[in-house]
Amino acid sequence: MNQYEIIAKKIQEADAILVGASNGFSISEGLHIFADNQKFENLFGDFKKTYGIRNILEGMYTRFPSEEVKWTFISRLANHYSGNYTGSENTNALKKIIGNKPYFMVTSNGENHFELAGFQPDCIYEIEGSWKEMQCAKPCHKELYPAFAAIKKMSEVERNGRIPTELVPKCPKCGGPMQIHGAGEGFIPDEVAHNRFQEFIQKYHGRNMVILELGIGWRNQLIKAPFMRWAAEEPNVTYVAVNKGEIYLPDEIKAKSFGLDGDMEKILKEIADKM
Ligand SMILES: [Zn+2]
Structure with missing residues (x-):
């Protein structure tokens, strides 16, 4: 044998x-979060140019200037790699x-x-963490909320590297910023x-x-x-x-x-x- x-x-x-x-x-x-490769250039060339991020991982931990930009990055990323993925x-x-x-x-x-x-x-x-969920960025409480539906909507309407302000997710308890589960600090296991x-x-x-x-x-x-x-x-x-x-x-x-x-x-x- x-x-x-x-x-x-x-x-x-x-x-x-x-x-x-x-x-x-x-x-x-085909998803390489550390690579500054052609795929990264194709998906995030604008972010690379504007914010100097060199790979996906850096983007996930960068402090973007606004929630609108932060969620544009995350929603574009998650929708590209998970939105239509079936195996x-x-x-x-x-x-x-x-x-x-x-x-x-x-x-x-x-x-x-x-x-x-x-x-x-x-x-x-x-x-x-998982892109399917989001959490309070603080975090003020430990609940995880579904994210894919919001991500799909954001990625469909982003223009010039920004999503509309009304689509920025807010913590249902404290009203503060949310983040994708697994990015940033304050990770909730x-x-x-x-x-x-x-x-x-x-x-x-x-x-x-x-x-x-x-x-x-x-x-x-x-x-x-x-x-x-x-x-x-x-x-x-x-x-x-x-x-x-x-x-x-x-x-x-x-x-x-x-x-x-x-x-x-x-x-x-x-x-x-x-x-
Ligand atoms: Zn909160």
Whole structure:
């Protein structure tokens, strides 16, 4: 059996699949938040020229001169990458890999792609926030509010890098500015999703489990480090790391790990084809 066949067999034998995804997954789908590339130029050339931002991440943390400009940036961004998104080669392959098994997904990507591709919202934890929601910027309270409908409207009517003032979202409690969930300071963690993740981990303690680590940097402390610690403690876990040039698997889990270095789309398809 080759590596992919062994991994496919482990997945078939598993009681559940745990997926962790970060920037490498988004990049593979064409969204690169650190890149000053042609795509950034095409979408945000005007912002680059006017405000000096060099990539999406900078834009998300820049203090723009007004709420109208801030929401133009966010709505254009979120609408472009999430407004019409229904899935990708990656999410199609993941669906085939997961099949009907119980699963949970933890991601630091905010574009809500797993949910938009059809995975269950209850099985997804967007650990650094999600463009589908907004929060009070202060924040004066901890509630998260739906954002996609407002974003669609804003992105449709923006003119010359501004949305009309009447479309600027306001906090329903304090009347102050709102921000997209996961940008700026005062981030409100999604406690409900966090608790669902903990329940999943407890439920499958000691059972057969495959962890798929997709495009997560080797030093990542938010998802990769806890996943690897957990894999080290669990006797029946198989750990599969997919990354381009950044495979890191510590000695404690080497015997039960697979490091797949290369193009994510191809690797996920290879696994999916063996299912
Ligand atoms: Zn408020």
